[in-house]
Amino acid sequence: MGLKVEEALAEEPSISAVAIADATRGINSERISSQTDRNWLSYGRDYHEQRFSRLSQVNDGNVDRLGMAWYFDTNYSRGLEATPIIVDGVMFVTGNWSEVYALNAITGELIWHYDPKVPKQWGKMACCDVVNRGVALYQGKVFVGTLDARLVALEASTGRVLWDVKTADTSEYPYTITGAPRAAKGKVFIGNGGAExxxxxxxxxYDVDSGDLVWRFFTVPRNPEDEQENEILVKAAETWTGQWWKNGGGGTVWDSIVYDPELDQLYIGVGNGSPWNRRIRSPDGGDNLFLSSIVALDPDTGAYIWHFQETPKETWDYTATQPIMLADMNWQGKVRKVIWHAPKNGFFFIIDREDGQLLSAEPFSKVNWASHYNLATGRPVENPGMDYSAEGKYVSPSPYGAHSWHPMSYHPDTGLVYIPTMEIEYFFEENTNDHKWGQWNTNTNYATDVMGSDQEDQRVIREVTNGFLTAWNPHEQNYAWRVERELAWNGGTLATAGNLVFQGRGDGQFEALDAITGASLWSYKTNAGVIGSPVTYMVDGEQYIAIPVGWGGILALTYGLELLNGYEPPPSRILAFKIGGQQLLPPLKQASPRPEPPVRITDDAEIIEHGAKLYAEYCGRCHGQFVVSNGRLPDLRRRPKQTYAAFDTVVLEGGLAALGMPGFKDVLSSEDAHALKAYLIDAANDDWEQKGVTGVLVENK
Structure with missing residues (x-):
């Protein structure tokens, strides 16, 4: 607890490899489907992915006595998006750079650790931080997807590599994997990222034993001059125009993959187009199948069964990759097997999972791109001009989504689905410039139009980025209650039979709420923003609640929120709580004094403006817009003078590539580097003179 990984590995594991092997070898499709609540065997607990537990030892009457039982420090201090997997007192969880940790779920002691040694320069190709959402556990093996697009099988008892396969050609496109694999029927399923x-x-x-590829289903067609991989892609190609294949097309399956044991179907959520702008991607129109769709496949062969396209002609980064939840519900007097889905586009969908028929689509958040869905056609009715075809438009939801990857949960006793929700307006404007390999491919001007350079800009952005926890009633198709959050970017939810909903918050609180009313019943200061997903389990008669804590992900990086306010970021951690827990977190460390910046190198406004645009295009999604970092990556306003002296070596030549800072000489010239340097030094001097942005204080209590 609190030991560095290498120190912990020097100690004898508290749970033997034999015990772990005995606990994990029998985990298969049947076990995952019928598991007891004391374990958490799959990403969404079981295949329905409702994230509900019947454990009630911790409940609304005693949750105020919840205290920390243990904490575990990972190797890094960036965003943790994982859902821990627990079986018989052993926890398997991922951290930054696709590392895997096996922990004693009672004490937090490290049992084993696996580092896939992802090349740090590949972090440049990750659209949204070097995160990972977790592992799959099946027949004594732990499966993890790596940031450099590998799928690795580990021996659950020891962490030993059993097989390691490359799932995508990263020389052709910069593929990544951040999503959690799913396992069923002797196979492990994985998608990828990279559409941007x-x-x-x-x-x-893939076969769970050998790692052999069993089947592959492409979500968009390739060049029609080449033979398509299957007949359904021949039909899909009819919904595309132009030369979409030259830009790949997009449609990456970067998050939700759900197996349905009742219907023996596999559902995948398909991502956005590449580029985002549909008039560039498919200039003569077309729905562009299977972008922004839920697709049902045969899990044994990968054969197409049905699809429902949530956002035809997608042009706003409205992915359908968000968590897919399976349920049975009474719909108009008949019990239907359905999918509940709350994707980026802001509508809550009820879809018959036997045939893909749309039953309902109602907005659960602020929406202005469409007025409603026509249930007869299954299509949205777009509001005129919101595709930014004639002029730039403010569109809701933003590309961050009304709901992103953060898992939602369902409580069968309240009948409510608890959705981490965002309301952010985003300015879109058409851009027809060509993109280069390794550069974002959107054909919109979204980056420069939200760019700013001073404290007031950052405050305004914070004011228009709103976060909520929404309790949605799928039967009545409206929300029962909403709780506003300090920040827009918050963690997934967990519902339990103790009439509780748990959620980690971006402002550094882990909270339990009344599942019926939304009233706050308990909270804990975690000393870091939380975006990960809580789980619950029971060992030796005690119920635990565990949550990964680490601030990061695309919105946390891009908006550069200063949560620490003068402290160094703590290691990203796994925290576990139980009734009567007494463990305390170590105090935060004071940050080093801010270095005085070098003298401004130019007062030429055109050069500085050019540097600002380059920063927004290439730097802001990691180091933060307005040159305000969230503390996990260097704040470029507050670097030593030596950094600027070696600027070209680092920025153009990749002098720090081994540490995760790649070179950009393939897209930036020496003149570009000079302008970027001028802008950063200008921002550093402004920050020095203004004493910096205060931000949101995470109190160390």
């Missing part, structure tokens, strides 16, 4: 960089999406199934 021009990748063509697909999902793959």
């Amino acid at each position: 960089f021009g990748a063509r999406g697909f999902v793959s199934a």
Whole structure:
């Protein structure tokens, strides 16, 4: 607890490899489907992915006595998006750079650690931080997807590598994997990311024992001059125009993959187009199948069964990759097997999962791109001009989504689905410039139009980025209650039979709420923003609640919120709580004094403006817009003078590539580097003179 990984590995594991092997070898499709609540065996607990537990030892009557039982420090201090997997007192969880940790779920002691040694320069190709959402556990093996697009099988008892396969050609497109694999029927399923960089999406199934590829389903067609991989892609190609294949098409399956044991179907959520702008991607129109769709496949062969396209002609980064939840519900007097889905586009969908029929689509957040869905056609009715075809438009939801990857949960006793929700307006404007390999491919001007350079700009952005926890009633198709959050970017939810909903918050609080009313019943200061997903489990008669804590992900990086306010970021951690827990977190460390910046190198406004645009295009999604970092990556306003002296070596030549800072000489010239340097030094001097942005204080209590 609190030991560095290398120190912990020097100690004898508290749970033997034999015990772990005995606990994990029998985990298969049947076990995951019928598991008891004391374990958490799959990403969404079981295949329905409702994230509800019947454990009630911790409940609304005693949750105020919840205290920390243990904490575990990972190797880094960036965003943790994982859902821990727990079986018989052993926890398997991922951290930054796709590392895997096996922990004693009672004490937090490290049992084993696996580092896939992802090349740090590949972080440049990750659209949204070097995060990972977790592992799959099946037949004594732990499966993890890596940032450099590998799928690795580990021996659950020891962490030993059993097989390691490359799932995508990263020389052709900069593919990545951040999503959690799913396992069923002797296969492990995995997708990938990379649509922003021009990748063509697909999902793959591998044999759990050998790592052999069993099947692959591509989500968008390729060049019609080449033979399509199957007949359904021949039909899909009819919904595309122009030369979409030159930019890959997009449609990556970067998050939700759900197996349905009742219907023996596999559902995948398909991502956005590449580029985003549909008039560039498919200039003569077309729905562009299977972008922004839920697709049902045969889990044994990968054969197409049905699809429902949530956002035809997608042009706003409205992915359908958000968590897919399976349920049975009474719909108009008949019990239907349905999918509940709350994707980026802001509508809550009820879809018959036997045939893909749309039953309902109602907005759960602020929406202005469409007025409603026509249930007869299953299509949205777009509001005129919101596709930014004639002029730039403020559109809701933003590309961050009304709901992103953060898992939602369902409580069968309240009948409510608890959705981490965002309301952010985003300015879109058409851009027809060509993109280069390794550069975002959107054909919009979204980056420069939200760019700013001073404290007031950042405050305004914070005011228009709103976050909520929404309790949605799928039966009545409206929300029962909403709780506003300090920040827009918050963690997934967990519902329990103790009449509780748990959620980690971006402002550094882990909270339990009344599942019926939304009243706050308990909270804990975690000393870091929380975006990960809580789980619950029971060992030796005690119920635990565990949550990964680490501030990061695309919105936390891009908006550069200063949560620490003068402290160094703590290690990203796994925290576990139980009734009567007494463990305390170590105090935060004071940050080093801010160095005085070098003298401004120019007062030429055109040079500085050019540097600002370059920063927004290439730097802001990691180091933060307005040159305000969230503390996990260097704040470029507050670097030593030596940094600027070696600027070209670092920024153009990749002098720090081994540490995760790649070179950009393939897209930036020496003149560009000079302008970027001038802008950063200008921002550093402004920050020095203004004493910096205060931000949101995370109190160390």
